[in-house]
Amino acid sequence: MNDRKAPVLAKGPGTPRPAFRADIVGPLALHRRALARALVRSGAFATVEEHVAVESGSAGTGYDVTVVDLPALGVAAVQQICAGRATLAWGGYLHSGAVAALVETGLRGYVSVIALERELALAAMRVAAGVAALPSLDTTSVRLTPAELRACQAYLVDGADAPRALVAAELGISERTLKVHLANVRAKVGSTAANRVELARELRARGILR
Incomplete structure (x- = not known):
């Protein structure tokens, strides 16, 4: 049982x-x-x-x-x-x-x-009683750089199914640089996402991605 x-x-x-x-x-x-x-x-x-x-x-x-x-x-x-x-x-x-x-x-x-x-x-x-009991979900304290935002948009939205190397090439940066941008984003938002789908969901929930 x-x-x-x-x-x-x-x-x-x-x-x-x-x-x-x-x-x-x-x-x-x-x-x-x-x-x-x-x-x-x-x-x-x-x-x-x-x-x-x-x-x-x-x-x-x-x-x-x-x-x-x-x-x-x-x-x-x-x-x-x-x-x-x-x-x-x-x-x-x-x-x-x-x-x-x-x-x-x-x-x-x-x-x-x-x-x-x-x-x-x-x-x-x-x-x-039917009332939410949630901590503050304020996202105004999160500030991503333009490069980090571009990396998120390209990797998580525009190229969601594309290999990381291809996304990096389209951005005109190295794959290592793309990985650094994504790691910085994860650190800033405290992400626990296991993959890019979950990360995209978290960022949309915070209003960072549309």
Whole structure:
């Protein structure tokens, strides 16, 4: 069995009447229990259930929010979960560009691994209530040089299917110089992209590429 449910009821004197149902998804039991504990202590969740993974085809309609262990599941798995659920991603130290890329697939909230327990609970409550709980996705601090912008446009858009050497030749620069420009862009935006398709998606999410 790769799916385990562990219902936990929010209790305690003086707590608000529980209103939400939450689902915690991730392969690490220690993380799931810590996340569940944070939600239960808030007093806002009537039920918190744990699952190792999301069953294929499950839309998660019975939950108001699904909290996912992003580092343990991976970005690709979280993107699939986002497609059918009100999802809050927890963990890691994602740059706003990476968060913006996940938002494109339906992510409703994100809290880093250093978030306080109450911050996690508040974010989960916001997502459960239909309100986004995202960090600032301000992109105004990112400044690419004209050469970097040309490199991105040529490699990620105009020549998206062309070999890097050919793109460099069309730009009139060496392949090494093109690689340096792209590396600088990745560093400036804090990209975690595994390939040029993902990098293009991140830059579009930040408004750098059209």
